[in-house]
Amino acid sequence: MTEYTIAILGAGIGGLGMAAKLKKEGKSSFVVLEKADAVGGTWRENTYPGAACDVQSHLYWYSFDDQQPDWTRLYAQQPEIRQNVESFVERYDLAPHIRLNAEVNRAEWDHERGRWLIGTTAGEQIVAEVFVGAWGQLNRPSFKGIEGRESFRGASFHSAQWRHDVDLAGKRVAVVGNGASAVQIVPQIAGDVASLTVFQRSANYHVPRMDRAYDQDERQLYRGAARLLESREAFFAEHESWVGAMKLDANPVLDEFYRIARELLETQVPDAELREKLWPDYPLGCKRVLVADDYYPALMRDNVELVTERIAEVVPEGLRTRDGAVHELDVVIYATGFETLSFLGDLEITGRDGRSLRDVWHDGARAYLGTTVSGFPNLFLLYGPNTNLGHNSIILMLECQYDYVLQALRTRAETSAVALDVRREAMHRFNDRLQETLRGTAFAGGCTSWYKTADGHITNNWSGSVGEYQEAMRTFRLDDYEVLQPATA
Incomplete structure (x- = not known):
C-alpha cells in the first residue's frame, strides 16, 4: 500500500x-x-x-x-x-x-x-x-450498437485503435461515420484505396480550416513570448466571439456561421443532390461543428461514395444497409465516436x-x-x-x-x-x-x-x-x- x-x-x-x-x-x-x-x-x-x-x-x-x-x-x-x-x-x-x-x-x-x-x-x-x-x-470507443461486427471476414478497427499493420492500398474500404475523426481520415486514405464508402448517419456543418505550415521567419517570431501571447490572445478573442453560434435564437454570429458553412458546401460540392445529403436538418451547434477544408473534395473523387442509408448489420462480406444492399468490403474503419x-x-x-x-x-x-x-x-x-x-x-x-x-x-x-x-x-x-x-x-x-x-x-x-x-x-x-x-x- x-x-x-x-x-x-x-x-x-x-x-x-x-x-x-x-x-x-x-x-x-x-x-x-x-x-x-x-x-x-x-x-x-x-x-x-x-x-x-x-x-x-x-x-x-x-x-x-x-x-x-x-x-x-x-x-x-x-x-x-x-x-x-x-x-x-x-x-x-x-x-x-x-x-x-x-x-x-x-x-x-x-x-x-x-x-x-x-x-x-x-x-x-x-x-x-x-x-x-x-x-x-x-x-x-463506441460502436453505436452495430450488430454482427465479429462476423466480418476482413480487417476492422475503431479509429482510436488504428491498425497500422493493415495496408489499405488497393482495398475496398468503408469508413463508418462522418464526425471529427472521419473528416480527417477520409481525405488521407481516399487516394490510396481502390474504393472508399463513407456511411453517414446524419450530416455535419463544416467551416473552413485554412491550415498551413509556419515558415521559419514566423516560427522565429513566435519564439518570442510577447508575440506568441499576442497570437494566443487573438485566437482566444476570436473563438470567444463565436459563442453566439452555439445559441438557438437568431443572432448575427449564428447567421454568419450558417453563411460560411453553406458557402463552403456549395463551393466544394457541385452536385445539388449530394449537397442536400450533406446539409444538416438540425440547428448549427447541436452536434459538433467540424473544421475541415478537404473532406468535401475527397467525396468528389470517382472512387468515393457517400451512403446515407442506415446500416442494418455487419455480414461476412461487408455491410448490409436497411434497403437490403450488401456493400462488399475488405476493411471497415469505425469512426463511430466514443x-x-x-x-x-x-x-x-x-x-x-x-x-x-x-x-x-x-x-x-x-x-x-x-x-x-x-x-x-x-x-x-x-x-x-x-x-x-x-x-x-x-x-x-x-x-x-x-x-x-x-x-x-x-x-x-x-x-x-x-x-x-x-x-x-x-x-x-x-x-x-x-x-x-x-x-x-x-x-x-x-x-x-x-x-x-x-x-x-x-x-x-x-x-x-x-x-x-x-x-x-x-x-x-x-x-x-x-x-x-x-x-x-
Whole structure:
C-alpha cells in the first residue's frame, strides 16, 4: 500500500497539467496513475492518418508553461502534440510521479480515516487524501450498437485503435461515420484505396480550416513570448466571439456561421443532390461543428461514395444497409465516436455512506462547476460534466479547474479539514440554473448527440463563454462546502 497526498487518474493533457501545477506550487506528494504504457491520453491513442487538433496550436497549450512549444503549423498534428506532451513531462520532471500500466478500476472513500482507497486491476492499492479524476470524456470507443461486427471476414478497427499493420492500398474500404475523426481520415486514405464508402448517419456543418505550415521567419517570431501571447490572445478573442453560434435564437454570429458553412458546401460540392445529403436538418451547434477544408473534395473523387442509408448489420462480406444492399468490403474503419455519457467507463467510485457515483449519475452526470460532486469528499474532476465546449479550447477550461483545485487544497489546509464536500443544495442549485441556461443553446436542439442523454439532459457542454466559466471558478466559495473533520469524515 502506497500513500500520497494527491492521486491523479490519467496522464493525458488534463492530468499532466494538474501535475505540473502541483510541482509549480512546490508539492511533491502526488502520483499520476495511467492505464496505458505511455503518457499523452487522446494524443497517444489516436494515431489515425490525419489526426490533428481542431483548435489553433497557439491556443492549444498550457498558458502557465514557461517554455511554449515551437509549433510548426497553424493546427498541430498528432505526432507534434504528442512530442510536446512528452517534452512537457521531461521539463517538469513529472516522470517520477507517473505510474504507467496502472489501470484504476475502483476508488472508495474511507469514512473512518478520511482518505481515498484506490485499487488497480493488478490488485494494488494506493491511498490518497485527495483524488483528482482526469480520465477525459473521449476515450471509450463506441460502436453505436452495430450488430454482427465479429462476423466480418476482413480487417476492422475503431479509429482510436488504428491498425497500422493493415495496408489499405488497393482495398475496398468503408469508413463508418462522418464526425471529427472521419473528416480527417477520409481525405488521407481516399487516394490510396481502390474504393472508399463513407456511411453517414446524419450530416455535419463544416467551416473552413485554412491550415498551413509556419515558415521559419514566423516560427522565429513566435519564439518570442510577447508575440506568441499576442497570437494566443487573438485566437482566444476570436473563438470567444463565436459563442453566439452555439445559441438557438437568431443572432448575427449564428447567421454568419450558417453563411460560411453553406458557402463552403456549395463551393466544394457541385452536385445539388449530394449537397442536400450533406446539409444538416438540425440547428448549427447541436452536434459538433467540424473544421475541415478537404473532406468535401475527397467525396468528389470517382472512387468515393457517400451512403446515407442506415446500416442494418455487419455480414461476412461487408455491410448490409436497411434497403437490403450488401456493400462488399475488405476493411471497415469505425469512426463511430466514443461513449461519453457515463463519464466513468468501468471505473467504480464509492463515496460517503457507500454511495456509488454510477448510481448518483444514473440519469445523467452532474457536478458543481463541473468539478465536485456532493457525497464524494476531496474528489475533483477535470474536464468533468458540463465543461466541454463547442467554440473554444478545452485547455482554457482545464486551467480554471487547476486553479480551483489549488484553492481547495489551500482552503483545506487553512481550515485544518480532513476533507471538503460540496453541499448537495449548492450542487443542485448550480445545475438547475445551468440546465435552464442550456435550454437556450443549440446543444438542446433537435438532434441526437454525445452532448446529452436520451431524455435531453445535457451532460457534457458548458452553457456560455470561457470568460463566464473563468469568472465562476475564480473564487473557491467555502460556504458551498461542508468542512469534514476526523469524526465526520
